[in-house]
Amino acid sequence: MKEIEVRPLSRAAFAPFGEVIEMEGADNFPINAGRCIRFHDLATIETAGEHARPMISLFRAEPCRLPLTLDMVERHPLGSQAFIPLSDRPFLVIVAGETENGPAEPLAFQTRPGQGINIARNVWHGVLTPLDARSDFAVVDRGGDGVNLEVHVYDKPFLVR
């Protein structure tokens, strides 16, 4: 199996696939008479199609251990999908570019504690994958009519390590 090395998540590396949601390096300003700092406009929620609307859900996801065999990615043609951790545990982020024959070889990132992501509309990604323990996330993605899930199974799986 081809091996995919996990790298630290960074705004620059993730930029082709979406945004990193974190305070570090973010535009910020005080509000509420200085009692709160707003880390402003970290990501854009995309929604398309009939009756499209942004929605908020909570996910409780089971962990995986590395190395991980990856054989599937998915994408949401009608909207973005943001995962914001409610714990300080890291999670695995798998994304892939597009080729004329479907998803490219995937890239794998590990978040630092507190980092979240917003996967842009129609970007191939692995499903939510905590690493250390069952973890809870706030998820912001698209509600509405139509099919918002496309799945691709790779001919040959990858070993993410």
Ligand SMILES: NC(=O)N[C@@H](O)C(=O)O
């Ligand atoms: N299916 C679902 O809501 N979650 C996936 O899209 C995922 O990316 O984890």
Ligand code: NI
């Ligand atoms: Ni998804």
